[in-house]
Amino acid sequence: MVGYNKVVTWGFLGIALVITLFPIYWMLATSLTPYSAMFNPVPTLIPPSVSVEHYVDLFRNTPFLTFTKNSLIVSTASMLLSVFISTLAAYAITRMRLRGRHALATLVMATYLLPQSMLFIPMYILVSSLKLANTLLGLILTYPTFLVPYGTWMLMSYFKTIPREIEEAALIDGCSRWETLWRIIAPLAAPGISVVAIFSFTLAWDEFLYALVVTTSPSVQTLPVGIAGFIVGDIFLWGRIMSASVLTAMPMVLLYTVVQRWVVYGMTAGSVKG
Amino acid sequence: MGQIETHRLRTRAAFGDTWLAILLLVPLIVTIFGVIGLPFVNAILQSFTDKRVGLPGHFVGLLNYRELVRDPAFWIAVRNSAAYAVVAVALKLIAGFVMALVLDKPLPGRPLWRALILLPWAIPALVAALTWRWMYSDTNGVINSILIRLGLINHPIPWLAALSIALISVIMVNVWKGVPFFTFTLLGGLQSIDRQLYEAAAIDGATGWQQTRHVTIPGILPVTLTATLLSLIWTFNDFQTVFVLTGGGPGHATTIVATLTYEYAFWNLELGKAVAVSVAVAPVFIIGILALSQLISNGD
Numbered sequence: 353m354v355g356y357n358k359v360v361t362w363g364f365l366g367i368a369l370v371i372t373l374f375p376i377y378w379m380l381a382t383s384l385t386p387y388s389a390m391f392n393p394v395p396t397l398i399p400p401s402v403s404v405e406h407y408v409d410l411f412r413n414t415p416f417l418t419f420t421k422n423s424l425i426v427s428t429a430s431m432l433l434s435v436f437i438s439t440l441a442a443y444a445i446t447r448m449r450l451r452g453r454h455a456l457a458t459l460v461m462a463t464y465l466l467p468q469s470m471l472f473i474p475m476y477i478l479v480s481s482l483k484l485a486n487t488l489l490g491l492i493l494t495y496p497t498f499l500v501p502y503g504t505w506m507l508m509s510y511f512k513t514i515p516r517e518i519e520e521a522a523l524i525d526g527c528s529r530w531e532t533l534w535r536i537i538a539p540l541a542a543p544g545i546s547v548v549a550i551f552s553f554t555l556a557w558d559e560f561l562y563a564l565v566v567t568t569s570p571s572v573q574t575l576p577v578g579i580a581g582f583i584v585g586d587i588f589l590w591g592r593i594m595s596a597s598v599l600t601a602m603p604m605v606l607l608y609t610v611v612q613r614w615v616v617y618g619m620t621a622g623s624v625k626g
Numbered sequence: 627m628g629q630i631e632t633h634r635l636r637t638r639a640a641f642g643d644t645w646l647a648i649l650l651l652v653p654l655i656v657t658i659f660g661v662i663g664l665p666f667v668n669a670i671l672q673s674f675t676d677k678r679v680g681l682p683g684h685f686v687g688l689l690n691y692r693e694l695v696r697d698p699a700f701w702i703a704v705r706n707s708a709a710y711a712v713v714a715v716a717l718k719l720i721a722g723f724v725m726a727l728v729l730d731k732p733l734p735g736r737p738l739w740r741a742l743i744l745l746p747w748a749i750p751a752l753v754a755a756l757t758w759r760w761m762y763s764d765t766n767g768v769i770n771s772i773l774i775r776l777g778l779i780n781h782p783i784p785w786l787a788a789l790s791i792a793l794i795s796v797i798m799v800n801v802w803k804g805v806p807f808f809t810f811t812l813l814g815g816l817q818s819i820d821r822q823l824y825e826a827a828a829i830d831g832a833t834g835w836q837q838t839r840h841v842t843i844p845g846i847l848p849v850t851l852t853a854t855l856l857s858l859i860w861t862f863n864d865f866q867t868v869f870v871l872t873g874g875g876p877g878h879a880t881t882i883v884a885t886l887t888y889e890y891a892f893w894n895l896e897l898g899k900a901v902a903v904s905v906a907v908a909p910v911f912i913i914g915i916l917a918l919s920q921l922i923s924n925g926d
Contacts, residue, residue, distance in 0.1 A: 364728050365739060368721075372743055375802065378768055379757045395771050441654035448647035456651070461919035462912075463658050465856070467863035469884030470904045470911065473891050474665035477672065493661075500657045529646050558750040560866040561884075565892070576752040580870060583756075590760050597753040608748040612741055 376601075383407070383595035390591055406591035407599075415570045416596060419578035426488055426563075426574055427556035430495035435549050437496065438503030439541075443533055445504070446511040447519065457508060464501035468561050471497070476565045490566050491574070495556050502555070503548045510544030511537070547614045554604060575600045673902040679895040690902035700903065702878045703886040706793060710882055711862040714800045719854060721801070722808020729809065730816045747806035755870035758799040762786050762871075786872050792879045796871050800864055804857065811853040815846035855918045859911065883907050 382390075386403035410416045445453050445460075475494055476485075484490035514537065522532045538545070560576040567573045573581070579596045582589060673690055677683025694700050729740055746754065761768050762785040770782035785795040823841045832840065865884035868874060874881035874889060881889070883903060891900035 361728050361731055361733065364724055365733070368725055368728070369739070369742060371802070372746055372805075375754070375757050375761060376745060376749065378761055379753070382760065391766055395766050395768060397768075397772075437653040437657060440650040444647040444650035448643050448650075450644060450647045450651075456654075458916075458919050459658060460654070462915050463662055465859055465915040465918060466662070467859060467884075467911065469863040469865045469887065470908060471662065471666065472865075473887060473897060473901050473904060474669035474672075476891070477668065477897065478661070478665040496657055497661045500654060504654060529643055558752065560752050560869075564869075565888075576750060576866075579756065580752060588760075588763070590763075593756055594760065597756055601749045601753045604748045604750060605745065608744065609741055612744065 379594050379597050379601075382590055383598045385591065387591060406595040409592055410595050410599075414582070414592065414596075415573075415578065416599075418571060419573055419575045420599075422488060422572060422578075423557055423574040426491045426495065427553050429492045430499060430556050431549055431552040433492070434496045434499035434503050434552050435545060437500050438507050438548065439538065439545060440533075441500070441504045442507035442511055443537060446508050447516075447537075448529075460501050460504045460508075464498070464505050468498060472561050472565055475562060479566050485566055486568050486572055488572055491563060491572075494562050494566060495559065499552045499555060503552055506548045506551075507541065507544055510541055514540050543614075547611075550607065550611060550614070554607070557604065669901045670905055672898055673905045675898045676896075677898040679891070679897060683898055686898070690899045691906065693899060694902050694906060699878050699881060699886060699889075700906075703881045703883045703903075704907070706878075706880065707862050707882040707884075709793065710797055710800070710864070710868075711858050713794075714797045714804065714861050714864075715854060715857050717797070717801045718804045718808050718857060719850070721805045722812055723850075725805065725809040726812035726816055729813055743809060744806050746803050747810075749803070751803060751864075751866050752870060754803045755799060755867045758802070759786065759871050762795060787876050789876055789879045792872055792876060796868055796880050799871060800861060800867050803867070804861070807857065808853055811849055812846055815849035816842065818849075819845035852918070852921060855914065855921070859914060859918070 381397075381399050383406055384402045384404070385399040385406075386401055387405055389400050392400075441460075444450065445457055475497070479485050479490045479494060482490075484493065518540070519532055519536060522536045523529070527535065558576065559574070560580070563574045563577045564580075567577060570578060570581070575596075579593060579600065582593045582596065672683060674685055674687060675683030676686045676689070725743060729736065729743065733739065764770060764782040764784045764787065767782070767785075769785065770779070773779045774782070783791070786792050819841065823845070824837055827837045827841050862882075863884050864882070865888070868880055868882055868885050869888065872880045874885040878886075887900045887903045890896050890903060
């Protein structure tokens, strides 16, 4: 019985690993397959030879670096802005007496759950009327609409785990609320804030729909929209697309390998999008 | 600290702090109402106009909605979205439950297996969709070439171009990307179950299956319910997977509500009608979201 269970367990794990890892392997393998071998009548599971020509093509012939720079700017700026707003709001909701804070908490949750696909046309109309269409600023101001509700929700549950007594002791010692927030609570909440910062950065890095409708020229496009633009008509430069995919996914994969424990915490605590 | 002192402090804090609390909340409130609430109200108003991209709209009453209910594409999109969400979430839930049980066992090398199983979640959704589009390709796609080499098929299958299988092909990509969310959420639920419950059950003579039935499943039910509802909402609106894989085609075989909205807005340039789609499906979401936020708030 024990032996049988073991076989079943390893069997499931084996199948799951193959299904999970094969697409990732194939993306990597394609990106390293020389152009001449891309359209062999019978593709081989292992590239006949390894070449970096797709990567060279990516940097020489496409605005890949511009997309990367735009993604970095937009993700960092919207992350910083959102984490700041979320920290203030979560502190006020969980720690200060205020009528209607429970209603506000529910509203934050509801806003976070509101799907982007329902908001993208209103958002497009708003950004256009502010003359921010096709600008990085337009994206930086758009992303907090989903990052702030998410971050506030996550940090609310984190702040609740910090004992009130610590704060009360500081208040008795004559610290103001403001000082207490930045000197006592923020350092104690640093792990939670870091998790929120990482996830916010990722959500912004992966974001596709708003970037698709807000930006139109390559000079302001982010990685997801820029790479999707490599598909033109019926011409598929799969080597180019896969090498760009590898480079876009790599930072995220490395980040999550390093902070895996937090990822699992974040998923269970605040339910990160899946 | 004495009780009375604490009480006085809390009272003082309560009065003196209201203004500071409001100040701290201003950015949040601006974000919610200014950037989400206002555009949404504006959008509802737009849905009663014939607004087109770059042109002002005129009031047309319920015309957009009347056109919508008469448009077969709208009903196809609603049906596809529902099928997409239900089938994908069911598959993710089953696979995630199995994987959570597997990864909960003390296997050698478990941290490595967990890290590898998590990978699809860390991969940007757009990258996942592009990779699968390439694997599905009927010219040199690796899935067809493996199946041909194994002798299972004679000709390449047009996974994304055949009316009958395009939707399920797209669903599989969503499932591939979404299983880790269920795996790790349920794993968190499993690990929060008190081990003593299993010991007690074992002493009472419960078999492995009975333990699963009476300890494991009730133990993870709340987290499962939350994860399932969350995933239903997000899967129903999974724009980018569909958009990148098929763009809603062939015909409208894989069109979901989100891609139909895009189609009306940016291919037909009918913003009013596009917004009407969002407004028409909004009540379902608002009810679902309120139920879910109630559920999650009570869980705290």
